[in-house]
Amino acid sequence: xxxxxxxxxxxxxxxxxxxxxxxxxxxxxxxxxxxxxxxxxxxxxxxxxxxxxxxxxxxxxxxxxxxxxxxxxxxxxxxxxxxxxxxxxxxxxxxxxxxxxxxxxxxxxxxxxxxxxxxxxxxxxxxxxxxxxxxxxxxxxxxxxxxxxxxxxxxxxxxxxxxxxxxxxxxxxxxxxxxxxxxxxxxxxxxxxxxxxxxxxxxxxxxxxxxxxxxxxxxxxxxxxxxxxxxxxxxxxxxxxxxxxxxxxxxxxxxxxxxxxxxxxxxxxxxxxxxxxxxxxxxxxxxxxxxxxxxxxxxxxxxxxxxxxxxxxxxxxxxxxxxxxxxxxxxxxxxxxxxxxxxxxxxxxxxxxxxxxxxxxxxxxxxxxxxxxxxxxxxxxxxxxxxxxxxxxxxxxxxxxxxxxxxxxxxxxxxxxxxxxxxxxxxxxxxxxxxxxxxxxxxxxxxxxxxxxxxxxxxxxxxxxxxxxxxxxxxxxxxxxxxxxxxxxxxxxxxxxxxxxxxxxxxxxxxxxxxxxxxxxxxxxxxxxxxxxxxxxxxxxxxxxxxxxxxxxxxxxxxxxxxxxxxxx
Amino acid sequence: xxxxxxxxxxxxxxxxxxxxxxxxxxxxxxxxxxxxxxxxxxxxxxxxxxxxxxxxxxxxxxxxxxxxxxxxxxxxxxxxxxxxxxxxxxxxxxxxxxxxxxxxxxxxxxxxxxxxxxxxxxxxxxxxxxxxxxxxxxxxxxxxxxxxxxxxxxxxxxxxxxxxxxxxxxxxxxxxxxxxxxxxxxxxxxxxxxxxxxxxxxxxxxxxxxxxxxxxxxxxxxxxxxxxxxxxxxxxxx
Amino acid sequence: xxxxxxxxxxxxxxxxxxxxxxxxxxxxxxxxxxxxxxxxxxxxxxxxxxxxxxxxxxxxxxxxxxxxxxxxxxxxxxxxxxxxxxxxxxxxxxxxxxxxxxxxxxxxxxxxxxxxxxxxxxxxxxxxxxxxxxxxxxxxxxxxxxxxxxxxxxxxxxxxxxxxxxxxxxxxxxxxxxxx
Numbered sequence: 001x002x003x004x005x006x007x008x009x010x011x012x013x014x015x016x017x018x019x020x021x022x023x024x025x026x027x028x029x030x031x032x033x034x035x036x037x038x039x040x041x042x043x044x045x046x047x048x049x050x051x052x053x054x055x056x057x058x059x060x061x062x063x064x065x066x067x068x069x070x071x072x073x074x075x076x077x078x079x080x081x082x083x084x085x086x087x088x089x090x091x092x093x094x095x096x097x098x099x100x101x102x103x104x105x106x107x108x109x110x111x112x113x114x115x116x117x118x119x120x121x122x123x124x125x126x127x128x129x130x131x132x133x134x135x136x137x138x139x140x141x142x143x144x145x146x147x148x149x150x151x152x153x154x155x156x157x158x159x160x161x162x163x164x165x166x167x168x169x170x171x172x173x174x175x176x177x178x179x180x181x182x183x184x185x186x187x188x189x190x191x192x193x194x195x196x197x198x199x200x201x202x203x204x205x206x207x208x209x210x211x212x213x214x215x216x217x218x219x220x221x222x223x224x225x226x227x228x229x230x231x232x233x234x235x236x237x238x239x240x241x242x243x244x245x246x247x248x249x250x251x252x253x254x255x256x257x258x259x260x261x262x263x264x265x266x267x268x269x270x271x272x273x274x275x276x277x278x279x280x281x282x283x284x285x286x287x288x289x290x291x292x293x294x295x296x297x298x299x300x301x302x303x304x305x306x307x308x309x310x311x312x313x314x315x316x317x318x319x320x321x322x323x324x325x326x327x328x329x330x331x332x333x334x335x336x337x338x339x340x341x342x343x344x345x346x347x348x349x350x351x352x353x354x355x356x357x358x359x360x361x362x363x364x365x366x367x368x369x370x371x372x373x374x375x376x377x378x379x380x381x382x383x384x385x386x387x388x389x390x391x392x393x394x395x396x397x398x399x400x401x402x403x404x405x406x407x408x409x410x411x412x413x414x415x416x417x418x419x420x421x422x423x424x425x426x427x428x429x430x431x432x433x434x435x436x437x438x439x440x441x442x443x444x445x446x447x448x449x450x451x452x453x454x455x456x457x458x459x460x461x462x463x464x465x466x467x468x469x470x471x472x473x474x475x476x477x478x479x480x481x482x483x484x485x486x487x488x489x490x491x492x493x494x495x496x497x498x499x500x501x502x503x504x505x506x507x508x509x510x511x512x513x514x515x516x517x518x519x520x521x522x523x524x525x526x527x528x529x530x531x532x533x534x535x536x537x538x539x540x541x542x543x544x545x546x547x548x549x550x551x552x553x554x555x556x557x558x559x560x561x562x563x564x565x566x567x568x569x
Numbered sequence: 570x571x572x573x574x575x576x577x578x579x580x581x582x583x584x585x586x587x588x589x590x591x592x593x594x595x596x597x598x599x600x601x602x603x604x605x606x607x608x609x610x611x612x613x614x615x616x617x618x619x620x621x622x623x624x625x626x627x628x629x630x631x632x633x634x635x636x637x638x639x640x641x642x643x644x645x646x647x648x649x650x651x652x653x654x655x656x657x658x659x660x661x662x663x664x665x666x667x668x669x670x671x672x673x674x675x676x677x678x679x680x681x682x683x684x685x686x687x688x689x690x691x692x693x694x695x696x697x698x699x700x701x702x703x704x705x706x707x708x709x710x711x712x713x714x715x716x717x718x719x720x721x722x723x724x725x726x727x728x729x730x731x732x733x734x735x736x737x738x739x740x741x742x743x744x745x746x747x748x749x750x751x752x753x754x755x756x757x758x759x760x761x762x763x764x765x766x767x768x769x770x771x772x773x774x775x776x777x778x779x780x781x782x783x784x785x786x787x788x789x790x791x792x793x794x795x796x797x798x799x800x801x802x803x804x805x806x807x
Numbered sequence: 808x809x810x811x812x813x814x815x816x817x818x819x820x821x822x823x824x825x826x827x828x829x830x831x832x833x834x835x836x837x838x839x840x841x842x843x844x845x846x847x848x849x850x851x852x853x854x855x856x857x858x859x860x861x862x863x864x865x866x867x868x869x870x871x872x873x874x875x876x877x878x879x880x881x882x883x884x885x886x887x888x889x890x891x892x893x894x895x896x897x898x899x900x901x902x903x904x905x906x907x908x909x910x911x912x913x914x915x916x917x918x919x920x921x922x923x924x925x926x927x928x929x930x931x932x933x934x935x936x937x938x939x940x941x942x943x944x945x946x947x948x949x950x951x952x953x954x955x956x957x958x959x960x961x962x963x964x965x966x967x968x969x970x971x972x973x974x975x976x977x978x979x980x981x982x983x984x985x986x987x
Contacts (some may be wrong), residue, residue, distance in 0.1 A: 289741065306738065311614040311634040464719060464738070464745035465615045471660035474743050475694045495693060502656050505628050506617045513628070554874075557881055561871070561947045562939055563695060662899070669987025670895055670902055670957030676987070685984040690953035691898050691945055698907035698940070 001266030002274045003152045006143060009265070013144035018079070020058045022101055025075040026089075027132060028061035029218050030211070030250055031372075032071035036090070037061075040072050043091035047098050057101060063219020065132035067119050068372035075132060076107060085113045085120070119370050122389050124351070126359045127335045128375045131219035136254050139261040142222040148267050150341035151226050154233060155275040163234040164190055167337065169345030171357030176202055176293075176330030177405065177434045178510075179356075179423040185327065188317040189235040192325035197237035199228050200302070200321070200328040203244045203251065204286050204293040207406025208457060210437030212361040213331040215373050217244065217251035220335065221258035225281060227334030229268060230341055232279045235327050240281040242331075243298050246288045256283055290461035294509050295328045297463065308465045309509035330435065332361055353379030356422035360433070366403075366440040369394050379420040382412055386440055397442040401525070405434025407454040407461075408514035410521025411447070430521045432514075446543035447526040448533055452480035454518035461511065469512030472503040476519065482563045483530060486537040486546030489560055493530060497523070575641040590632035591619055594645060601645055602654060602683045604661075604772055605720035606633040609793040610729060613721055618654050618683065621645045629653070651687070658684045663694040664743065665701065666715040667773070673786035674774030680718060681773075697743070704749075706756030710768050710778055712747070717775040719745055723767035730796060735761040747775075766793070814863040814972065816841075818850035818893070819883055821876040822903045822941060823869030825851070827894035830958035831866075837965055844972055860886050864971045866893040866954070866964075870903040871947045875935035884948040891952040891967065891977055895986055897944045898955045904941040911937050952977030955986045 017023065026032075026041040044059040065073045070087035074094060077083045078101070086097060088111055100107045113120070125131070134141040142148070154163050168183025189197065201224055205213040217224060228240040244252045259281050262268040270278045284302045291297045292307040299321050301307040320326020336358065340348045349357045356378035362385065365371050369391030376385065382402055386392065393399050401411040404421075410431030412419055419425050426433050441450065459473040479496040482488035500516035507513045523530060532538050537546045547559055571586040577594055584593035589612070594601050604616040612634040620629035624642035629650060632643075644650070661667075661680060669675050701714040721738065724747065728734040735758050739748045749758040768776040769792045777786045799805060820828060828851055834841065841847075848862060849855045858879070865887040871880050884890055895901035906914045914937070944950050954967045954977065963983045970977050 291741075311612075311631060313636075459742065462742035464740075464742045465613070466617050467615065467657050467660055467718075468617055470719070470743055470745070471664045471697075474697065475660065475663065478695050498656070502653055506620055506653050506657065508614060508617070508631075553881060554878055557947060558877060558938065561942055666905070666908070667986075668895075668899075668901055668905065669985070672987060676985075681985050681987060684986065685981045688981060688984060690955055690979070690984055691892065691943065691950075693945075695946075696900060696904065696907065696943075698904070700908045 001272075003156065005266075006148055006152055006273075009140060010144045010146070013140040016140075017058075017144070019055075021056045021079060022058075023077045024057065024059045024098070024101075025062035025065075025077065025132065026059065027063070027065050027071060027073040027075075028136075029064035029068070029215055031064070031068035032073055033250070035071040035088075037072035039091050040074065040089050040094045044094050044098060047095050051098075051102060053098075053102055057098070060135045061137070062133060063131040063136045064128075064215040064373055066123070066128075066372045066374060067113070067370050069370055070113075070372075073132075076101065082115055084115075085117075087111050087113055119372070119374070119389050119391065122384070123375050124359050124377050125375050126339050126348075126351075127216060127223070127332055127361055128219070128373070129339070130223065131215065131373075134220070136219050136221055137257055139222055139258065139265055139267070142220065146342065147222050147338070148226055150338045151229050151233075151267070152273045154230055154341055155273045155277055160190060160234045160236060163230060163341065166341060166345040167234070170340040170348035171345075171352075172333065172336055172340060172348065173356065173423065174330055175332035175336070175360065175435065177408065177432060179433060182329065182333055185317060185329070186231065186234050188315075189325050189327040192317055194325040196239070196322075196324045197235055198321045198324060198326040199231045199235065199237045199240040200298065200316075200326060201228055201240065201242040201331050201334050202293060202295065202298060202328055203242055203248070203331045204298060205245055205248075205331075205435060206290040206293050206461075207408075207435055207437045208454075209365040209439045210363045210406055210435055212363050212373065212436045214245075214248050214251050216331055216335050216361070217248065218254055221251075221255045222262065223335045223338055224255070224331055225258060225262055225268065227337040228281060229272065229279050230337050231327055231329065231334060233277050235325070237327065238278045238280065240279065241284050241302055241321075242281060243284045243286060243292070243302060246286045252283060252285055259283070289463065290457075291463040291509070291511050294511055296509065298328065299326065308463045309511075311508060332436070351377050353420060353422045355424045356433075360421065360436055362421075362436045362438045364390050364438050364440065366438075367393055367397065367442040367444070368440040376421070378422045379425075381418050381420050383417040385421065385438065386417070390440065393440070393442050397444065400441045400443050400445055401447070403439040403441065403450065403454075403518070404437065405432040405517075406437045407457045408432060408510065408517055409434045409437075410517045411441075411450070411525060413525040415525075430524050431517070444541055444543070446484070446539050446541035447522040447529050448480060448483050449539075449541075449543045451519045451522045452477065452484050455480055455515070458511065458515040462515075463511070466506075466508035466512060468503045469507040469509075469515060472499050472507075473512070473515050475499060476503065476516070478563060480519070483533050484539070484544040485563075486533060486544070487559045487563055488534045490531075490534060493534060573637050573639045575637055575639065575643060577643045578645055584637045586637075588637050590621060590623075590630070590635045590637050590641075590643060593637045594621070594632055594643075599645055601632055602686065603633060604679060604683060604718060605722065607722050607726075607770055607793065609797045610722060610725040610770075613725070616718070616720060617657055620650060620653060622647055622650060655687050655689050658687055658689045659692045659694055661718050662689075662692045663696050665697070665699060665717065668715075671783055672716060672774040673777045673781040673783060674716075674788070675784045677784070677787045678774060679772035704755050705779065706754035707761070707763070708756060708779075709763060710755070710765065710776065712755060712776050713774060714746060715775075716773045717747055718773055719747070720772060721747070722770040722772065723747060723776060726766045726770045726793065730793065731762060731764050731766055733760050733762055736767060766796070769793070814845045815848045815859070815861060816845040817848050817858065817862045817865040817883070817887065818852070819858070819865060819867045819879060820851050821867060821869030821879060821897070821944070822872030823894065823896040824902070825868070826958040827868035827896075828852070830961055831893075831964055833961040834965055835961070837961075841968065858882050858886060862887040864889045864891065866891050867897050867944055868893045870896045870900045870941040870943060871938065872903050872941035873935040873937050877938065877947065880944060880948050889951045889971065890944075890948065891954055891971070892944045892950050893954050893964070894959050895955055895957040898953050899986060900941055900943045901957060904943075907940045911939055954979070955984060957987050
């Protein structure tokens with residue numbers, strides 16, 4: 001494969017697509033598939049074959065279109081017309097759409113999203129540019145959309161140093177949660193001495209409610225491969241690993257297929273684009289441990305060891321896989337790189353806010369009218385995201401708080417709705433950007449209960465290597481259960497806060513260090529709810545079932561002493 | 570030999586490049602509690618008792634797995650650190666069933682000693698009281714999971730010194746258990762050489778020689794350095 | 808304070824083996840000294856039926872393991888100025904709390920069916936009801952000082968009493984602090 005071949009491949013695919021009068025894309029992301037997208041696609045294909053329309057109309061599986069709670073989603077693209085997205089499509093509805101298209105009529109509008117649907121119109125898609133508009137299982141479609149152009153350009157026109165500089169100029173920061181400047185990381189890895197170097201894409205996304213990375217891997221796998229190859233070229237690595245969460249079967253399968261297709265086409269492997277650059281990518285599948293999203297655990301797992309973190313420094317860029325310098329980036333970070341290399345670092349740096357450049361993908365979930373995947377410029381306010389894009393809170397209820405950053409993050413209360421979503425502002429209100437999960441809560445959410453949920457998660461996912469996290473999270477969860485069960489005392493609350501301090505300060509890795517955040521941030525904004533649970537045995541949201549207010553001091557003492565119902569450790 | 574100079578608790582001290590903070594601190598006669606660290610084994614950094622404050626670092630760092638660097642300013646015994654260490658010991662006692670009164674290692678137990686040294690006279694946290702077993706299937710030794718603090722000295726000595734890797738850890742978090750082979754009874758382990766190193770390095774009464782009654786299990790902490798030195802000097806060939 | 812500035816001193820025996828009290832007796836001649844400085848107002852060694860009011864110092868042996876222990880713990884807390892946990896069962900739960908790994912029903916079933924012949928006729932209602940778990944004293948009431956050991960040897964007890972007689976909080980050096 002050389003650059004001319006790439007151009008031919010793109011042109012051939014464009015021609016092929018233009019031969020169809022109409023393309024019907026059925027979202028084949030996990031949310032839509034679980035809502036029945038496969039039967040929709042099957043029935044479309046069957047109907048096309050039966051009516052012999054398959055030369056004019058093509059039905060294809062695509063990646064994620066965004067408004068996941070409205071799935072299965074179907075997008076109709078007709079030449080010279082505006083595309084239409086249909087929501088909640090049943091096989092029956094799909095046949096109707098097809099019928100009207102065949103007769104050249106406007107498709108039925110019953111379940112079509114309006115053309116100016118704010119959920120879609122107010123987004124800015126960079127990482128998700130191809131999601132929902134190409135078939136992720138065909139490399140030709142990615143190439144036709146301009147894919148691998150940035151890699152071809154870099155290999156021929158740019159030095160590794162140039163690539164690092166461009167990434168630095170873009171101001172891109174790690175999208176996995178920590179927000180470390182990507183350019184700095186790449187430079188460190190580039191300058192590190194090592195016999196061999198590695199690039200690792202972290203696809204072990206595990207925050208409850210977050211699925212940005214899964215969606216990117218499912219919807220546009222080649223974008224990640226191209227980003228990894230660019231990273232490999234920039235730092236001088238010939239081997240990349242994608243670490244995919246074990247539960248992400250579909251993502252793993254599509255990546256696997258994408259790697260094979262790219263290798264067959266000569267886009268990966270030896271002498272990529274006729275240059276001297278060799279790059280192989282392999283997949284490693286996780287076995288279901290949240291802690292393996294932490295980079296040192298992830299590397300241990302790739303090397304076939306027990307997935308436990310180790311003390312940093314040394315950082316992976318100094319000593320990573322098998323002791324060699326290793327560049328680890330989140331999937332979303334790497335997927336941003338082809339766009340940066342394609343359009344320039346300055347272009348990317350022009351998007352977003354002062355300290356946080358570019359766009360960010362969020363998984364909008366919880367008590368919001370339209371749940372799904374969105375991509376907006378950094379600095380978009382929470383209010384815009386929840387009310388303009390997400391359509392507000394369903395059922396006429398009030399917005400109470402948004403949990404960002406999953407179990408490592410914190411909540412943003414209604415008073416801070418105008419917080420711009422960027423690294424600095426979110427830190428200022430006591431939470432983190434995290435990987436991009438946004439769980440919206442209304443007044444039916446009880447904040448101590450929410451904190452208890454996340455602590456339960458951390459307790460369950462603690463690897464057990466260090467004592468503060470292993471035992472501290474269990475004790476914190478017990479104390480929270482006492483609070484939500486109405487048996488806690490104010491002394492328990494003090495103990496809880498002290499444990500938050502210890503676990504945050506003394507744990508070995510990021511999982512433990514951030515485990516107290518949901519407690520600390522809900523305490524910061526909703527302390528009165530905690531106190532009300534303790535001193536008045538009352539849960540305003542009506543979520544917690546409180547222990548009966550005991551009769552007599554003896555019963556009361558017993559209730560406090562025994563705490564919540566015991567559980568198996 | 571290159572030297573690094575650093576400040577520890579206000580004193581200017583020197584150490585060799587490549588040494589850990591813990592080594593430098595102990596060489597200068599300062600006490601720092603540890604449980605998972607053992608001279609001769611790789612560092613784990615898991616018990617977090619040896620945490621120290623390093624100027625410029627936002628969080629306390631474990632001295633055992635932090636390299637001593639030129640110009641570091643280190644504090645080993647601030648009120649905050651002592652409070653954290655006490656809490657960590659309390660958590661360890663709450664985690665499993667450490668009944669010192671009926672333990673083979675009472676009086677010779679590192680956990681017991683560390684607790685007393687730190688002034689831990691009671692545990693404020695809820696005892697988790699897990700139901701744990703003992704494995705007495707080995708003909709000479711026994712393991713009592715009730716007393717295990719998951720320091721993994723046994724795992725490391727078996728892997729790194731004996732070269733066998735009979736021991737490892739199964740499950741995760743508070744459910745973690747030390748297991749022999751693929752979770753077989755110790756006595757049926759096909760890899761165990763019955764060398765007993767794990768028993769000698771275990772800081773508590775979790776691993777013991779059968780037949781020991783309360784307080785009778787005295788461990789030989791110097792065994793490991795003697796083995797390693799003997800091996801390095803090829804002492805057994807003469 | 809009691810007569811002529813002497814402190815009113817009590818000991819209580821909850822869920823323990825009385826080993827701590829035995830160790831207390833091992834103070835030997837120092838008991839005489841103690842008797843000179845304090846009024847012993849309640850304890851297994853005293854002929855007193857009810858825990859008195861206005862006690863200055865109460866040493867408590869044993870874990871809180873049944874209803875009677877619980878009631879006693881609440882009462883002694885209300886009536887004592889300073890409460891000190893005496894020995895590991897009060898401090899940690901110790902052997903008394905070995906049963907916490909099992910639900911109470913299982914404990915009783917095992918107890919009632921073990922050994923030579925079963926004792927089905929035993930009237931379990933005649934003894935105080937077991938709590939779901941045996942607890943260290945400080946998890947039930949506020950405790951002002953801790954005296955670990957199983958049992959704490961007489962030196963420890965005497966050191967602690969010394970502190971209390973001087974009106975100071977209990978302070979033991981680390982060699983006197985070990986559990987077990």
